[in-house]
Amino acid sequence: MVILAAFIAQGWYSHYVEQKYRSSLASTYTYTCTISTNEELTNVTFIIPVPVTSSGDSQVSEHYSVRRIRGLPAEWTTTLLGSGKGTMIKITTPFLLPSSTKLELEVPVDGPIETRSLLENGILFRPIQNIKPLACPTSSGEVAACYEYASSIFATYDSSPQASVTITTTIIGKNEWYIFSPESNQYSDTVAVTITGAHRRWIPATGELLTGIGSHDAPEIS
DSSP states (O other): OOHHHHHHHHHHHHHHHHHHHHOEEEEEEEEEEEEEEOOOEEEEEEEEEEEEEEOOOOOOHHHTTTOBBBTTTTTTTEEEOSSSOEEEEEEEEEEOOOOEEEEEEEEESEEEEEEEOTTTSSEEESSSSSEEEEEETTTSOTTTTTEEEEEEEEEEEEEOOOOOEEEEEEEEEEEEEESSSEEEEEEEEEEEEEEEEOOOOOOOOEEEEEEEEEOOOSSOOO
């Protein structure tokens, strides 16, 4: 009887945990792209990576195709550029005043989002070149793995030699749930560059990929 009771209790516990996980799971992709300049720029064109899967699409690229990106100025023209290596957004505008413009998108999805094995088919800024391990933040968790890689951004505009332009774009895939307490895990991918003076070329940029951040003590669901 004791063994039977323990078996029933274990079955009830497993069922309870899985049901709580399923019912509370919330999975979201959050995308941002911030372009800042300290001086006025004219005749501006930027070509910036967009996060996509290895097949070249994502919720972010879909929203760009219909201009449903929060914070996108009406005077900016946007064109998606795709190739076998990756997808980019081409932004053109006659001028850019000293400011910081933040483009944002938040997309809830049916989860859970894969936050660990991402290189093959995760939603990332592609292509990822010259990838190498990077030390993770101490609070990242036991299974976290972090990397640095080479990327690039195209910029052409007219400005004074003192102009400084910073472009930072990030995608975060996050799962949140509640069983006995709030828990979450996530990954993030960021490409950033700072440019000084007038430019008309591709510029090397640094990518930083943080995977497996947070808790992974959750039941597997299909």
